[in-house]
Amino acid sequence: MSQISTWLVTGSSRGIGLELVRQLVANPQNVIVATCRDPARASKLATLKESAQGELHIVALDVGSEAGIRGSVAEVSAILGSRGLDYLYNNAAITEGDDSAFGFSYAGLLETLRANVAGPALLGMVYLPLLGMVYLPLLERGRRRVIVNMTSGLASIGLDFGGKNATYSISKTALNMLAKTRPDLIAYVVDPGWVKTDMGGPGAMMEVEESVARLITLATTATAESSGKFFRNDGEQNPW
Ligand SMILES: NC(=O)c1ccc[n+]([C@@H]2O[C@H](COP(=O)([O-])OP(=O)(O)OC[C@H]3O[C@@H](n4cnc5c(N)ncnc54)[C@H](OP(=O)(O)O)[C@@H]3O)[C@@H](O)[C@H]2O)c1
Structure with missing residues (x-):
């Protein structure tokens, strides 16, 4: 019997996060804590509950809020209990659109760094056992210990897209350092x-279903060799 x-x-209210949850709940072996800023407005996520094969829990979590992130651990711990957490999938992000290094909003840059970098970093930290912290060691008790x-x-x-979407690119380049971990x-x-x-946008190259199927395969087949790497959705590597 599989675990x-x-x-x-x-x-997970929309986009890739919603599709991740949709595909994960189709597997009865999965327990998913789908988080979003405002569950009351996440109607598509709520709809997934009706047909879920796996277990789906919807939890409020704003990745731009330190208190919200820290506060989420107790609720998630109560949901998962002794099952622990196997996969922490830091998907949420914001963008300031196509700004440049010489034309950007200072406040927007700080807000983007908060949501796209500080949030995922803090999530990784508080979902691990930390000396002197009261939070339960969720990832330590899981069988898989994967942070995406x-x-x-x-x-x-290395790919050099020419500095477009500067605020967003800066935040994601910083986020890349989170691949270097324990x-x-x-x-x-x-x-x-x-x-x-x-x-x-509608002109994008890939359907969300196709991308997410690949993202799930990448996560579930990840090994120690995967750690510290910058992958494309097909498992090939990008240059830093
Ligand atoms: N789509 C692409 O072509 C593409 C390409 C490269 C990378 N990515 C990355 O893929 C991930 C998902 O992107 P997407 O295309 O699905 O974006 P999206 O359609 O804009 O959806 C973004 C999701 O993030 C959530 N979010 C934003 N700020 C949040 C916060 N402070 N707290 C909690 N949730 C928050 C949104 O929730 P609300 O509904 O509450 O706003 C929404 O569910 C992002 O990390 C993005 O940078 C996407």
Whole structure:
């Protein structure tokens, strides 16, 4: 009999996060904590509960809020209990659109760094056992210990997209450093591709279903060798 896998996904009200949850709940072996800023407005997420094969829990979590992130641990711990957490999927992000290094909003840059970098970093920290902290060691008790941080091809200095979407690119390049982590964890960053979502726009190259199927395969087949890497959705690597 295959084992239960437990997942926490951020930003699951729409887009790639919603599709991640949709595909994960189709598997009865999955327990998913789908988090979003405002569950009351996440109607598509709520609809998934009706047909879920796996176990789906919807939890409020704003990745731009330190208190919200820290406060979420007790609720998630109560949901998962002794099952622990296997996959922390840092998906939520915001963008300031196509700004530049010489034309950007200072406040927007700080807000983006808060949501796209500080949030995922803090989530990784508080969902691990920390000396002197009262939080339960969720990831330590899980069978898999995987942290996925959703990056972008725009974060790659090597690919050199020419500095467009500067605020967003800066945040994702910073996020990439979160692939460098503890040797007892599997942690990597992945570019989902250019995907048809609100962020990617209708002209994007890839359907969300296709990207997400690949993202789930990448996560479930990840090994210690995957750690510290910058993947594309097909499992090939991007240059840093
Ligand atoms: N689509 C692409 O082509 C593409 C390409 C490269 C990388 N990515 C990355 O893939 C991930 C998902 O992107 P997407 O295309 O699905 O974006 P999206 O359609 O804009 O959806 C973004 C999701 O993040 C949530 N979110 C934003 N700020 C949040 C916060 N402070 N707290 C909690 N949730 C928050 C949104 O929730 P609300 O509904 O509450 O706003 C929404 O569910 C992001 O990390 C993005 O950078 C996307």
